Amino acid sequence: MSVLMANTRRDVEVHRYPILIYALVPLAALVLQAWLPRVLGRYMWFDLPLVITVYFALGRRSPVQGMLLGGALGLFQDALTHNAIGIFGIAKTIAGFIAASAGIRIDVENHTIRLILNFLLSLLCSAIYLFIYRILLDMSLEWNWWTELFKAVGNSIVALILFPQLDRTQIQD
Amino acid sequence: MNPWLARVVTMEPFFIRYRNLLVLLVMLVAQIVGLAVQVRRTSAGAVSLDPQDGPGVRLIRLWANALVTPSERLIHSSKLGAGNLWQGYIDLRHVRDQNQDLQKTIDRLRLEQAALLEDARQGQRLQGLMAFQEKYIYKTVAAQAIGSSGTDQSRVFYLDKGKDAGLERDMAVITPDGIVGKVRDVFPHSAQVLAINDQSSGAGVILETTRVRGILRGNAAGQPQIVGILADQRIQPGEKVLTAGGDEIFPRGLPVGVVEKVMRDPERDSFIDVIVKPAAHLDRLDEVLVITATEPRFSLEQQKDLDTSEALKGAEVAAEAAEKKKASEIMAERLPGLKDPNAAAAPAATPDNPTPVVPTVNPMPHPPPPLHADRYSPGSATQVTPETTSPQIPSATVPQGSTRTVPHASTQDHGAGSRETGNRETGARETGARQTGGPGTSGSGTSKLGAPARSTANPLTPRPASKPKPKTDTAPQRNP
Known part of the structure; x- marks a missing residue:
């Protein structure tokens, strides 16, 4: 269990990145999320803005920054749909908060933890989306949990590949 | 210490301690309020999104669009998909070890071939699209x-x-x-x-x-x-x-x-x-x-076909009318009592004009001329001034069995006729809307967004000629 807890100095340090990475990576996530369905069709089983939100929230270990990044990405994602603006925003705000809060307490360098965290946060985002749509807005929406499960698995796999690549861009002390 | 200042000082740790939760709360509340503004309850009670975005929402969508679309356009125009890029990278890495120069040539040729193939496919698609667009009746x-x-x-x-x-x-x-x-x-x-x-x-x-x-x-x-x-x-x-x-x-x-x-x-x-x-x-x-x-556009050939079709239809209608006329003439010869003594003789057929000209007057016999013509007599209605509307017609001045003429009858009749025609047309439009309108069972002639209805009739189908409405200004009577 001690392996999972952030108890060493290295584990609790805040990751820093070049400013270009902060600007370009979320933008690239948004663009790819909008463009890749044209290539992959119905097999677009991942949510790149969520993966990026989780990564920066875990690395920065700041709930406020995680929330702001998640909220901004979610709002832009909402703006690209025809639905009300704020549904993805709320879901990703909460995801950013939880990821950053978890980043303070656990060892986020561990691949298994990253995998599980992405999987759980994906399902949580889907549940929040469904809650807002059906309960909060009282609007009808057909839902398929299998698709969301596939998406959660896809997010975990993408995170497993993407996180080490992004780790290379960290500013080393 | 000032009590207000003391309260602020004691609250400061609260804000610092719960800063993250407070920020979360503020962000969630702001977004929920934003959602509530966008969603409205209709008269039927269902909650739905406003089909027309508000100015604020539209601005956010415009920003997102402006942020994402140029990159997408760039990716699309360069025609370098992520998959092709990855495969090309792997291939290059493997063959560089074997023969760099040769592989470069091969890669270049492959890329050119792929580009040409893609261009050819796109050309075929565009050719099909353009052919369809040219043939299609609406502007696209x-x-x-x-x-x-x-x-x-x-x-x-x-x-x-x-x-x-x-x-x-x-x-x-x-x-x-x-x-x-x-x-x-x-x-x-x-x-x-x-x-x-x-x-x-x-x-x-x-x-x-x-x-x-x-x-x-x-x-x-x-x-x-x-x-x-x-x-x-x-x-x-x-x-x-x-x-x-x-x-x-x-x-x-x-x-x-x-x-x-x-x-x-x-x-x-x-x-x-x-x-x-x-x-x-x-x-x-x-x-x-x-x-x-959705206004149909016809090519010259199509327009010519339509004109020919209209002309043929007109000729058919004329032939049918002539046939009916012949039948009525035969009936008039057999029953001389039906002949109108006041009617002018129809001009006989001439070599120049084989079809005798059919007078367009109403074949109904005219009433006998009155002994003392006055302003209520038939034929003087057009001379009646507007001041003489709704006159009391003395029964003694109306000859027995003659037509009872109402002043301004023609004007009123025209008005009523036009109104009726208008109603008839409206009815036809409504029927058309019902026939074509509403997916399935709704039968509504307007769109769900409340947009003004556009004509959905087949533009290739010519409109049927409206039938003349029979005149009702004179009462039916027997020939004396």
């Missing part, structure tokens, strides 16, 4: 699909044409294979299209063989389905589905797809859901056509 604008929403919950995609190309909201988007969706939002240089397999879309459709009408919308799996139709054994997989033309978006008769599966409606026993396999490849859209105007 060709556009390229450049991006999507990126989520399953919103099946929208973006076109590289916008307001500058004449695109507007609620225009139909089609391919030569079938319908695709409708323009939902228009930006200066791009447009957002709501696909027919989205859950919030709706299109009036009709099954080709069984003529069952219904509403097409998407389901959770992204398949278009016809909902809200009564169970019908005749509906079988493989039946073609066409647009019904009553939704004010899609013209009538466009292919939608074929019936894939018929399922029982889980919520209503006697209803079924018909899953439709779309004719257009909704997952892989490249070039599409946007119908920008």
Whole structure:
């Protein structure tokens, strides 16, 4: 269990990145999320803005920054749909908060933890989306949990590949 | 210490301690308020999104569009997909070890070949599209699909044409294979299209063989389905589905797809859901056509055909009228009592004019001339001034059995006739709207968005000539 807890100095340090990475990576996530369905069709089983939100929230270990990044990405994602603006925003705000809060307490360098965290946060985002749509807005929406499960698995796999690549861009002390 | 200052000092640790939670709370509340502003409750009680975005929401969408569209356009125009890039990279890395120069040549040729192949494919697609566009009766604008929403919950995609190309909201988007969706939002240089397999879309459709009408919308799996139709054994997989033309978006008769599966409606026993396999490849859209105007445009040849058809029809009507006239003349010869002594003799047929000219006057016999003509006598109605409206007609001045003429009768009759004609036309329009309107059972002549109704009649079908309304200004009477 001690392996999972952030108890060493290295584990609790805040990751820093070049400013270009902060600007370009979320933008690239948004663009790819909008463009890749044209290539992959119905097999677009991942949510790149969520993966990026989780990564920066875990690395920065700041709930406020995680929330702001998640909220901004979610709002832009909402703006690209025809639905009300704020549904993805709320879901990703909460995801950013939880990821950053978890980043303070656990060892986020561990691949298994990253995998599980992405999987759980994906399902949580889907549940929040469904809650807002059906309960909060009282609007009808057909839902398929299998698709969301596939998406959660896809997010975990993408995170497993993407996180080490992004780790290379960290500013080393 | 000032009590207010003391209170602030004691609250400071509270804000610092719960800063994260407070920020979370503020962000959530702000977004929930934003959501509440966008969603409205209709008179029917259902909560729905406002179809027209507010200025603030539209601004956010415009920003997002401006942020994402240029990159998508760049990716699309460079034609370097992520997959091709990755494969090209791996190939290059392997062959560089063997023979760098040779491999470079091969790679260049491969890339050129792939580009040429892609160009050729695109050329073929565009050729088909242009051929369809030329043949198609409505005015269309060709556009390229450049991006999507990126989520399953919103099946929208973006076109590289916008307001500058004449695109507007609620225009139909089609391919030569079938319908695709409708323009939902228009930006200066791009447009957002709501696909027919989205859950919030709706299109009036009709099954080709069984003529069952219904509403097409998407389901959770992204398949278009016809909902809200009564169970019908005749509906079988493989039946073609066409647009019904009553939704004010899609013209009538466009292919939608074929019936894939018929399922029982889980919520209503006697209803079924018909899953439709779309004719257009909704997952892989490249070039599409946007119908920008629904006024039919005919080529010279088509126009000539239409004129010929109209002329032939006119000749048929004239021949029919002449036939009827002959029959009435024969009847008049056999029954001389029916002849009008006051009627002028019809001119005989001449070598120049083989068909005798038929007088256009009413064959009804005229009443005998009055002994003492006054302003109420027949034929003097046109001389009556407006001051003499509604006169009291003395019964003694009306000859027995003669026509009772009402002052301003012709004017009133014209008015009534025009009103009736107007009503008749309105009725026809309403009937037409009912016939063509409403996907399936709604029968509404207006669109669901409340847009002014556009004509959905087949533009190739000529309008039937309106029948002349029989005059009712004189009472039927016998010939003395």
